[in-house]
Amino acid sequence: MTAQVAVTRISSAEEALATAARLSEDFATAANLRDAERELPGEQVRALSDAGLLALSVPVEFGGIDAPATVLAEVFRLIAEADPSLAQIPHSHYTFLEALRLQGTREQQAFFYDLVRDGAMFANAQTERGPHPINVDATSLVPDGSGGYMLNGRKFYCTGSLFADWLVVRASLVTTADEQTCASTPKAVAFVPADAVGVTIVDDWDGMGQRTTASGTVTLDAVRVPAEHVVPFTPIFDTVSTYGARAQLLHAALDVGIATGALAEGVRQAAKARPHFEAGVESAVEDPTLIQAAGELTVTVRAAEALLVRAAQLVDAAAANLHEDSAAEASVAVAIAKVAATKAALDASSVLFELGGTRSASGAANLSRFWRDARTHTLHDASRWKLQHIGRFTLSGTKPPRHGQL
Secondary structure (H helix, E strand, O other): OOOOOOOOOOOOHHHHHHHHHHHHHHHHOOHHHHHHHOOOOHHHHHHHHHOOOOOOOOOHHHOOOOOOHHHHHHHHHHHHHHOHHHHHOOHHHHHHHHHHHHHOOHHHHHHHHHHHHOOOOEEEEOOOOOOOOOOOOOOEEEEOOOOOEEEEEEEEEEOOHHHOOEEEEEEEEOOOOOOOOOOOOOEEEEEEEOOOOOEEEEOOOOOOOOOOOOOEEEEEEEEEEOHHHEEEOHHHHOOOOOHHHHHHHHHHHHHHHHHHHHHHHHHHHHHHOOOOHHHOOOOHHHOHHHHHHHHHHHHHHHHHHHHHHHHHHHHHHHHHOOOHHHHHHHHHHHHHHHHHHHHHHHHHHHHHHHHHOHHHHOOOOOOHHHHHHHHHHOOOOOHHHHHHHHHHHHHHOOOOOOOOOO
């Protein structure tokens, strides 16, 4: 994807939300078909960029509106309600814009924020396949002797990479090409043009859900990176920040969007369903057992929505008055929202078939995409570990660790 000149400059939070709501309606119309045929959403990604929705977090001093977390979370929820795969594509874009804000030099910020305001999109290239642990990056940045670096490695799950203008590659900072990397090796992120010499992006994502996230494998073979395109990553976690909380908040918003979308679809299916003969009613929506199921699901989904808003508010509060306690409270609130969102997404995408009856299981209807998307996306960051940190914080006030998943 190449940035275009005529990009809308969103000037307020209200405009951002209105734009997201409008685009969500447009994106929903063919989301089912895109999933069924695995048609990558190039046109829709371009629409996000042209509408200015990729620049919402750009600081005011660099020409943006510095949209609060409450706005970002709702924008992501709205897009995910229509198409969860599409909503996941800019997730890393926003996460690494935050890394740039926290660790980039003023010159780096000015350069990259300007690109974003003109419509450029970043995609992540951070996760690797084993056998090494997940917190080890075999991908390396080695000084090239001329003031820059040589980048080599292979990344997987590179969401949005097929549409990206720039890849943000997490790598180990090593002094020699044969140096062994480990969990304690300092890391940096390299901003690399997607068409740079030595970069290969392969469309090989074959997940059962989130099928159109363009999450291909990225291979980096002797890619030259100037020093001004390298931003420290490890120091983010050496001090108090809301980096992990913000990243997880957007993941939670995606899951809540799946839940609200599945609930709405369940309502539509119930309106077309036949009532059970024992209910003695004219329509399925009068069936008391169906009413019960809909009521219970609504409570689950709306509770997840409310917890998402509360978590976003606490992230904003922590950003405005940052210290260890405020950051910990925000991280725990986001973890609570993510656990609730996981349950809501999985429940809603399953109960919608109860609301719709047998006809809703038709392959042509492709309603399984809600559950497949929910099950796939909720695997990213295990809720069981979030519950551990929530429980410790509740019982003993133990602050959660600093890393990108809290």
